[in-house]
Amino acid sequence: MASITPVNVTVTGAAGQIGYALLFRIASGQLLGPNTPVRLRLLEIPQGVRAAEGTAMELDDCAFPLLAGIDIFDDPTAGFAGANVALLVGARPRSAGMERGDLLQANGGIFGPQGAAINAGAADDIRVLVVGNPANTNALIAASHAPDVPAERFTAMTRLDHNRALSQLATKAGVPVTAIEKLTIWGNHSATQYPDIFHAEISGRPATEVVADQAWLENDFIPTVAKRGAAIIEARGASSAASAANAAISHVFDWVNGTPAAGWTSAAVVSDGSYGVPAGLISSFPVTSTGGAWQIVPGLEIDSFSRGRIDASVAELIEERDAVTALGLI
Ligand SMILES: NC(=O)C1=CN([C@@H]2O[C@H](COP(=O)(O)OP(=O)(O)OC[C@H]3O[C@@H](n4cnc5c(N)ncnc54)[C@H](O)[C@@H]3O)[C@@H](O)[C@H]2O)C=CC1
Numbered sequence: 001m002a003s004i005t006p007v008n009v010t011v012t013g014a015a016g017q018i019g020y021a022l023l024f025r026i027a028s029g030q031l032l033g034p035n036t037p038v039r040l041r042l043l044e045i046p047q048g049v050r051a052a053e054g055t056a057m058e059l060d061d062c063a064f065p066l067l068a069g070i071d072i073f074d075d076p077t078a079g080f081a082g083a084n085v086a087l088l089v090g091a092r093p094r095s096a097g098m099e100r101g102d103l104l105q106a107n108g109g110i111f112g113p114q115g116a117a118i119n120a121g122a123a124d125d126i127r128v129l130v131v132g133n134p135a136n137t138n139a140l141i142a143a144s145h146a147p148d149v150p151a152e153r154f155t156a157m158t159r160l161d162h163n164r165a166l167s168q169l170a171t172k173a174g175v176p177v178t179a180i181e182k183l184t185i186w187g188n189h190s191a192t193q194y195p196d197i198f199h200a201e202i203s204g205r206p207a208t209e210v211v212a213d214q215a216w217l218e219n220d221f222i223p224t225v226a227k228r229g230a231a232i233i234e235a236r237g238a239s240s241a242a243s244a245a246n247a248a249i250s251h252v253f254d255w256v257n258g259t260p261a262a263g264w265t266s267a268a269v270v271s272d273g274s275y276g277v278p279a280g281l282i283s284s285f286p287v288t289s290t291g292g293a294w295q296i297v298p299g300l301e302i303d304s305f306s307r308g309r310i311d312a313s314v315a316e317l318i319e320e321r322d323a324v325t326a327l328g329l330i
């Protein structure tokens with residue numbers, strides 16, 4: 001039986017391509033589970049509102065039993081009022097000739113005010129997933145503008161990278177993805193990310209024994225996973241949308257409902273200093289979820305190959321943090 005009070009879910013960039021792949025799945029109950037009604041709050045820029053209205057008409061036309069209402073906003077304060085879950089998808093993409101600093105500046109102009117609006121009016125149990133790129137640093141900017149919200153409630157998405165790695169490893173090993181456990185994405189959602197199979201198991205056996213192929217690992221697996229976003233853009237003429245929406249659904253579902261007893265998944269969460277990642281950075285780790293909170297999997301041994309790769313991606317995160325600090329964005 002459906003519980004009575006709907007959960008308020010705010011989605012930014014609702015009229016974009018990920019938004020279109022995401023909203024119907026949220027409304028059908030896949031974000032929070034089959035007993036939880038949802039009220040959608042769509043946040044767009046003014047130019048996106050008309051298209052969001054069209055999507056809302058289609059959502060109405062699905063007559064989803066769990067969809068308790070849809071509201072559309074172009075003002076962050078209104079859009080995040082009462083939000084229990086916020087999916088920050090809308091972001092400023094890099095355009096031709098744009099420098100890295102310009103990109104960070106433009107996104108600071110989006111994620112700073114959105115963080116402040118979350119701080120001002122979201123529900124006490126607000127959980128935020130940042131999808132819009134550069135996702136880790138956008139999450140850091142939003143969190144820094146929300147001093148009253150625990151930093152652990154701001155996360156960034158590396159679940160798509162995790163799923164990409166699962167799929168590549170399963171294909172190489174000739175097993176279903178369900179045979180694989182304990183794979184990890186470390187660091188930044190960027191080409192420096194490190195997909196780590198050194199703790200992974202395939203049907204209970206060490207993945208590095210099943211796939212004893214260091215050349216494949218270094219020259220194929222790691223670059224394929226890390227550059228998959230660019231490969232999709234090249235092939236499709238547009239960036240990943242349905243797979244990104246799918247990953248966002250899984251991230252939030254697991255956060256709220258808990259991860260299975262065995263294994264772990266990957267998410268970018270605020271570092272507590274684990275694994276040499278400076279405290280306060282939002283970096284991808286192996287994580288489990290219980291009681292509605294992510295926990296970083298403790299105590300894994302990190303060999304020197306992995307250490308170098310993790311450090312390189314974390315160095316990029318530090319650079320991004322220093323750049324947005326210098327720009328006065330955090
Ligand atoms: N973390 C990840 O794994 C992935 C992240 N992405 C990122 O997700 C973001 C969205 O991707 P798409 O949906 O394909 O882009 P899109 O360009 O199709 O849609 C973005 C939407 O955001 C809206 N928007 C822009 N600024 C906004 C603001 N301040 N408030 C509310 N809405 C705003 C735009 O009007 C547009 O409708 C991009 O930054 C993309 O790089 C994409 C795939 C994977």
Ligand SMILES: O=C([O-])CC(=O)C(=O)O
Pocket residue numbers: 133160228229230232239240
């Ligand atoms: O590069 C992009 O805009 C898309 C992206 O993050 C991905 O597919 O991982």
